Amino acid sequence: MSNSDxxxxxxxxxxxxxxxxxxxxxxxxxxxxxSLFDVPESVAFDGEFGIDARSERAARREVAxxxxxxxxxxxxxxxxxxxxxxxxxVDDLASRSExxxxxxxxQPEVAQGFLQALFEFQSMLVELTGLGVANCSMYDDATxxxxxxxxxxxxxxxxxxxxxxxxxxxxxxxxxxxxYADGPDLxxxxxxxxxxxxxxxxxxxxxxxxxxxxxxxxxxxxxxIEERLGAVGDLAHDHEALFCLGSDPIALSLLERPxxxxxxxxxxxxxxxxxxxxxxxxxxxxxxREEYLRQVPGRLVGAxxxxxxxxxxxxxxxxxxxxxxxxxxxxxxxxxxxxxxxRTAMHAAWLGPDGLIDLAEDCVTRARDLSDxxxxxxxxxxxxxxxxxxxxxxxxxxxxxxxxVADLAAEGFAVHAVGDHLVQVCxxxxxxxxxxxxxxxxxxxxx
Amino acid sequence: MSLRFALLSETPWDKxxxxxxxxxxxxxxxxxxxxxxxxDSDDRYEPLLSEKANETVEVxxxxxxxxxxxxxxxxxxxxxxxxxxxxxxxxxxxxGVESGPFPLGSCTMKYNPSFTEDVxxxxxxxxxPDRPDSTVQGTLALCHRLQDYLxxxxxxxxxxxxxxxxxAGEFTGIQIAKAYHExxxxxxxxxxxxxxxxxxxxxxxAMAGYEVVELPSGDDGRVDIEALEAAVGDDTxxxxxxxxxxxxxxxxxxxxxxxxxxxxxxxLYYDGANLNALLGRARPGDMGFDVMHYNVHKTxxxxxxxxxxxxxxxxxxxxxxxxxxDPHVRERGGNYEHYEPDxxxxxxxxxxxxxxxxxxTFAYIARLGDEGLRDAxxxxxxxxxxxxEQIEYEVPFGPFHHEFVASAGEQDAADxxxxxxxxxxxxxxxxxxxxxxxxxxTEPTESETKRSLDQLAAAFNAVAGDxxxxxxDAPSRPAAKRIDQATAARNPRLSWQALDDT
Numbered sequence: 001m002s003n004s005d006x007x008x009x010x011x012x013x014x015x016x017x018x019x020x021x022x023x024x025x026x027x028x029x030x031x032x033x034x035s036l037f038d039v040p041e042s043v044a045f046d047g048e049f050g051i052d053a054r055s056e057r058a059a060r061r062e063v064a065x066x067x068x069x070x071x072x073x074x075x076x077x078x079x080x081x082x083x084x085x086x087x088x089x090v091d092d093l094a095s096r097s098e099x100x101x102x103x104x105x106x107q108p109e110v111a112q113g114f115l116q117a118l119f120e121f122q123s124m125l126v127e128l129t130g131l132g133v134a135n136c137s138m139y140d141d142a143t144x145x146x147x148x149x150x151x152x153x154x155x156x157x158x159x160x161x162x163x164x165x166x167x168x169x170x171x172x173x174x175x176x177x178x179x180y181a182d183g184p185d186l187x188x189x190x191x192x193x194x195x196x197x198x199x200x201x202x203x204x205x206x207x208x209x210x211x212x213x214x215x216x217x218x219x220x221x222x223x224x225i226e227e228r229l230g231a232v233g234d235l236a237h238d239h240e241a242l243f244c245l246g247s248d249p250i251a252l253s254l255l256e257r258p259x260x261x262x263x264x265x266x267x268x269x270x271x272x273x274x275x276x277x278x279x280x281x282x283x284x285x286x287x288x289r290e291e292y293l294r295q296v297p298g299r300l301v302g303a304x305x306x307x308x309x310x311x312x313x314x315x316x317x318x319x320x321x322x323x324x325x326x327x328x329x330x331x332x333x334x335x336x337x338x339x340x341x342x343r344t345a346m347h348a349a350w351l352g353p354d355g356l357i358d359l360a361e362d363c364v365t366r367a368r369d370l371s372d373x374x375x376x377x378x379x380x381x382x383x384x385x386x387x388x389x390x391x392x393x394x395x396x397x398x399x400x401x402x403x404x405v406a407d408l409a410a411e412g413f414a415v416h417a418v419g420d421h422l423v424q425v426c427x428x429x430x431x432x433x434x435x436x437x438x439x440x441x442x443x444x445x446x447x
Numbered sequence: 448m449s450l451r452f453a454l455l456s457e458t459p460w461d462k463x464x465x466x467x468x469x470x471x472x473x474x475x476x477x478x479x480x481x482x483x484x485x486x487d488s489d490d491r492y493e494p495l496l497s498e499k500a501n502e503t504v505e506v507x508x509x510x511x512x513x514x515x516x517x518x519x520x521x522x523x524x525x526x527x528x529x530x531x532x533x534x535x536x537x538x539x540x541x542x543g544v545e546s547g548p549f550p551l552g553s554c555t556m557k558y559n560p561s562f563t564e565d566v567x568x569x570x571x572x573x574x575x576p577d578r579p580d581s582t583v584q585g586t587l588a589l590c591h592r593l594q595d596y597l598x599x600x601x602x603x604x605x606x607x608x609x610x611x612x613x614x615a616g617e618f619t620g621i622q623i624a625k626a627y628h629e630x631x632x633x634x635x636x637x638x639x640x641x642x643x644x645x646x647x648x649x650x651x652x653a654m655a656g657y658e659v660v661e662l663p664s665g666d667d668g669r670v671d672i673e674a675l676e677a678a679v680g681d682d683t684x685x686x687x688x689x690x691x692x693x694x695x696x697x698x699x700x701x702x703x704x705x706x707x708x709x710x711x712x713x714x715l716y717y718d719g720a721n722l723n724a725l726l727g728r729a730r731p732g733d734m735g736f737d738v739m740h741y742n743v744h745k746t747x748x749x750x751x752x753x754x755x756x757x758x759x760x761x762x763x764x765x766x767x768x769x770x771x772x773d774p775h776v777r778e779r780g781g782n783y784e785h786y787e788p789d790x791x792x793x794x795x796x797x798x799x800x801x802x803x804x805x806x807x808t809f810a811y812i813a814r815l816g817d818e819g820l821r822d823a824x825x826x827x828x829x830x831x832x833x834x835x836e837q838i839e840y841e842v843p844f845g846p847f848h849h850e851f852v853a854s855a856g857e858q859d860a861a862d863x864x865x866x867x868x869x870x871x872x873x874x875x876x877x878x879x880x881x882x883x884x885x886x887x888x889t890e891p892t893e894s895e896t897k898r899s900l901d902q903l904a905a906a907f908n909a910v911a912g913d914x915x916x917x918x919x920d921a922p923s924r925p926a927a928k929r930i931d932q933a934t935a936a937r938n939p940r941l942s943w944q945a946l947d948d949t
Contacts, residue, residue, distance in 0.1 A: 009818050009822070010818055010819060010822035010826075011815050011819040011820070011822045011823040011826065011893060012560075012814065012815075012819065013557065013558045013560060013748070013823070013893070013894060014822055014823055014826035014827075014893040014894070015894070015895075015896045016826055016829070016830075016893075016896065016897060020896070020897040021826075021829065023897065024829055024830075024832075024833040024897055024900075025829065027833055027836050027837075028829075028832040028833055028835075028836050030832070033825040033828070033829060036825070036828045036829060036832055036846070036848070037697075037728050037729075037828065037848065038696070038697045038699070038846045038848070039697055039725070039728055039729045040697075040699055040701075040702075042702060043701060043702060043729055043733050043734045044728065044729055045602070045727060045728055045729050045730050045733060048817050049596070049599040049600055049727070049816075049817045049820070050599065050817070051596055051599065051812060051813070051815075051816045051817050051820070052816050052817070053813075053814065053815055053816025053817070053818055053819050054813050054814055054816065055814075056560075056562045056814060059562070059566075059810050059813045059814045060562060060565065060566060060810070062813060063566050063569070063589065063806070063809070063810060063813075064569070064571075066585045066586075066588050066589045066592075067569055067571040067572055067585040067586065067589065068571065068585060069584040069585035069588060070571050070574060070582065070583050070584065070585040070586055071578075071581075071582035071583070072571075073578065073582055075574070075575045075578070077575040077577050077578070079577060080797065080798075081575060081576055081577070081798065083573075083575070087527075089527055089530060089531055091568075092531075093530075093531060093534040093535065093538070095564065096534075096535070096538040097543050097544070097545035097546075098538040098539065098541040098542065098543045098545070098546060099537075099538050099541060099543070099752070099753055100543065100559070100564075100750045100752055100753075101543035101544035101545050101556075101559050101750050101751070102541050102542060102543040102544075102751065102752075102753045103549065103551055103554055103556055103751045103753070103754065103873075104751070104753070104754040105753070105754070106551070106876075107542075107864065107865075107868060107873065107874060108927065108930050109865065109868055109922050109925040109926070109927045109928065109929065109930060110481060110541075110542040110868050110873065110922070110925040110926070111540075111541050111542060111753075112492065112537075112540040112541065112925075112926045112927050113536070113537030113538050113539065113540035113541035113926075114537070114541050114753040114754075116493065116495070116537055116540075117534070117537055118753075119495075119941075119942070119943070120495060120496050120497070120523075120943070122941055122942050123495075123497065123942040123943040123944060124522060126941075126942040126944050127520070127521055127522055127944070128520075132941075132942070132944075132945070133941055133942075134941070134942070136754075137754075137755065139611040139612060139615060139756075139796060139801075140611065140796060140797045140798070141797055142794070142796065142797030143611070143615070143795075143796065143797070150654070170797065172794050172796075172797050172798060173797050175773070175793035175794040176793070176794045176795060176796065176797060178793055179618075179622055179792060179793055179794070179795060180654075182622070182625075182655070182656065183653070183654050183655045183656035183657075184656065185656065225511070225515060227515065252517075253517075253520055254506060254509060254511065254516055254517065255511075255515060255516060255517065256514075256515060256516065256517055257517045260517070269797075276573060277573045277574060277575050278572075278573055278802055278803055279572070279573075279574055279575070279576050279586065279798065279799055279802035279803075280576035280796070280797065280798020280799050280800070280802060281756070281798075281800075281801050281802050281803055281804075282796075282797060282798070293939060293941075299754065300939075300941055301941065302935045302936075302939050302940055302941050303935070303940040303941075303945075303946060304930050304931045304932065304934050304935035304940075305930070305931050305934065306927040306928040306929060306930045306931070307920075307928035307929045307930075307931075308927075308928045309489075309490065310485075310489070310490055310491055310492055310927070310928075311490060311491040311492070311946075312492070312927040312928075312930045313930075314930045314932060314935050316932070316935040316936050316939060316941075317936055317939060319936075321646075322614070322646040322647050322649065322650035323645075323646040323647075323879075324646070325646075325650075326646050326649035326650060326659075327649040327650060327652065327653035327659040328653070329646070329649075329650040329653075331650065331654070332614040332617065332618060332647050332650035332651040332653075332654050333612070333614055333615075334612065334613065334614045334646075334647050335612035335613055335614065335744065335751070335754065335755040335756070335757040335759075336612070336754050336755040336756075337611075337755045337756045338752055338753040338754035338755050338756075339750075339752025339753055339754075339755065339756060340752075340755075340756060342752075342753065346530070346534060348522065349496055349522075349523050349524075349525055349530055349533075350525075350527065350530055352502060352522060352523065352524030352525070353502055353503070353504040353520040353521065353522040353524060354502070354504050354524065356520065356522070357504060357506060357509075357520060361509055361510055364509075364510045364511060365510050368510070388511055388512075388515065405579065406579075409579065409581075409582055414575065414577075414578050414579075414582070416577055
């Protein structure tokens with residue numbers, strides 16, 4: 001066994017020496033390693049995978065070589081996945097092996113640190129939403145939305161089976177929701193939007209007593225800040241449906257508190273704090289009213305006392321979960337995104353309330369200022385929706401959107417094409433220094 | 448210490464056992480005092496962030512109209528040095544794989560190689576998911592290669608990387624099975640699951656809208672063929688099975704099991720939680736499984752991160768590839784692209800799954816290669832067998848592979864586990880599977896040396912010799928003493944706001 005780059009046979013992380021292996025085999029009364037396997041010959045695998053072992057250095061070089069084929073683009077991209085500056089202290093602290101290499105806290109006495117961090121994460125979401133119960137994570141916003149839909153079926157006051165979602169919704173989020181809706185036989189329907197926001201009158205026509213949940217987002221997938229969330233909540237409640245609101249923790253630092261607009265459930269992606277761009281890697285928030293506590297999916301950390309009468313933390317109400325309740329569990333989720341939640345809590349604490357509000361205000365003003373600049377470009381009108389925006393906005397282009405995207409890529413920039421002549425642009429502090437060049441490049445390609 | 452010689456008698460399964468063992472007195476002295484931060488108060492340990500530095504900020508003069516904004520925000524506001532100290536202290540009150548042995552059965556808590564963290568942290572990996580395929584050829588190439596590797600390891604024809612965890616993989620696989628039957632115009636309503644299966648299997652089947660048919664285990668701890676034949680029929684959509692099962696036993700009749708399920712028109716689903724037992728020795732695809740998930744955070748050493756993130760790629764045989772989640776990655780003329788499988792079930796994650804975890808998976812598999820993967824399983828099985836040989840608790844079922852289930856006998860398994868915390872090791876999974884009384888489900892993994900296994904055995908045996916009173920008072924050495932679970936559930940306080948209310 002060798003840790004060096006001159007590779008030895010076997011796993012570099014299986015530390016038994018030949019002498020130890022022999023002694024252990026002797027202790028168990030086995031002649032060799034093969035004899036420990038009780039696998040019938042007819043299904044035994046005697047082939048090769050054809051995967052060559054690499055040294056650590058070679059494995060790293062190989063990944064570097066592969067990823068080096070990704071184009072180096074400055075991304076003005078959002079639509080549910082956002083880049084914000086993550087301070088070094090988050091990487092440093094979250095990388096401590098006691099956090100990173102620990103397991104779900106089934107032995108809470110020896111896992112107080114992570115439990116307290118998750119308890120603090122839950123508390124931050126309670127403050128941001130005004131709702132009483134936050135779980136300690138789902139996979140991402142799409143799966144959290146799916147879980148909200150199934151929650152509606154466990155809430156006694158809700159009798160319907162229709163889930164109403166906004167016309168402007170990420171397609172991926174909708175198909176994830178459809179998969180979650182499939183088991184309990186829910187139907188997913190879109191309601192119309194007008195100039196970027198919920199068409200409340202149309203929603204009013206569409207909603208009925210067979211509606212189980214109404215979902216709205218603010219900011220929307222197009223970056224628009226909704227203006228009549230209270231009316232959406234009222235409509236849902238008038239029809240004994242849940243009102244589920246999608247948002248993110250940075251937006252929630254500034255926008256109306258979900259509790260104040262009647263939200264029953266808040267879902268969304270929280271990885272924009274703590275992780276940044278990671279090819280869609282997320283952190284699903286799930287926050288709801290205390291009255292639905294026993295129907296909540298996923299893990300919950302609660303406070304209790306230990307035998308020394310000191311406050312201590314533990315996973316609680318586990319009788320909701322699959323390892324206890326099996327087919328009657330509130331969800332099948334086991335492994336979640338705890339470590340991502342840890343990072344989010346660290347980043348939120350690093351910013352503090354002032355920093356969070358400042359960051360959220362920057363998301364509003366930066367989108368406004370950049371859309372104003374784009375609107376001055378010949379061949380570009382922005383924003384398409386005459387609304388307040390958060391981080392991102394739609395722009396109409398005289399040139400086909402596909403041509404704009406391709407031409408900008410050639411200049412080193414990425415934006416979304418969302419329609420034949422519609423592009424979407426997202427700007428945060430991480431693209432601040434590139435805005436001038438981006439505007440200049442768009443001016444060239446938009447002619 | 449009172450040694451329990453009675454437990455050294457013949458085991459119920461056919462295996463020669465040594466007649467004596469020696470306890471290494473040096474290693475039996477290992478103890479672990481976890482850091483325990485307290486302040487002047489005698490009612491808490493490390494204070495909450497909110498108790499250290501909380502600030503309420505009014506929202507005013509914002510760029511938005513007042514009716515679109517909240518009034519105020521009240522959150523912790525620690526200075527960075529204070530923040531660093533807070534989380535460092537919390538980490539010191541937490542036990543990970545790098546702290547000591549972590550033989551949590553079914554969880555495969557093996558060492559997580561450091562270099563994979565550097566791989567996942569690469570700047571050129573931190574890309575947005577909505578970029579055109581032509582600009583992310585590196586990422587797609589890596590995904591394609593990982594799909595291929597996982598397919599070879601599991602004996603599967605096509606693999607999706609999208610499911611973000613094992614349970615999400617199960618859900619994906621069962622939705623694929625459902626789509627397959629529907630595509631055949633075949634309405635099936637039941638999923639059959641052995642009583643010893645992971646709880647996620649039952650919950651997944653229910654989530655997908657199936658009725659669960661629970662299959663009792665045979666006397667030998669394996670699938671009871673007669674019970675299976677009685678349970679399987681025209682309504683059977685799938686049988687979900689893990690192999691080796693949760694007792695660590697290989698389902699010797701797996702081909703017969705597959706025939707029974709396939710003859711009834713059902714599919715065979717493989718729960719990959721126990722794949723670490725079989726790398727390079729047997730493949731689910733060769734055993735007759737049609738769909739499987741891989742728990743990369745178990746088998747392929749990506750860190751569990753205190754409960755997640757993981758990733759649960761799903762492999763299928765050729766006929767089912769048309770149902771894989773959208774999108775899937777393929778190679779065309781030297782380029783890589785996303786495409787939508789013909790009869791896709793749609794998406795199971797908003798984007799492409801847990802990409803950083805998949806990167807670590809790729810790096811680990813590349814590092815080990817054929818020989819390393821094969822060796823990992825061999826040493827995992829050796830370690831489990833050696834550990835079982837050194838402990839005094841009875842192990843009623845065998846021959847086992849990467850894990851075994853001991854019985855705490857007259858002791859309460861949960862209490863025994865608490866006591867083990869005092870001896871510097873993480874305890875096994877307790878009280879499950881239920882087929883073993885007071886179960887101690889133990890999986891040491893290949894990462895432990897003989898010396899650390901001896902220390903682990905010493906911890907087991909010290910607990911075996913401790914009195915019920917000592918067990919009931921345990922633990923005393925971790926940061927917290929025994930935590931009152933009943934109060935936590937009866938009076939839920941799930942936030943610092945709720946603490947203020949009481």
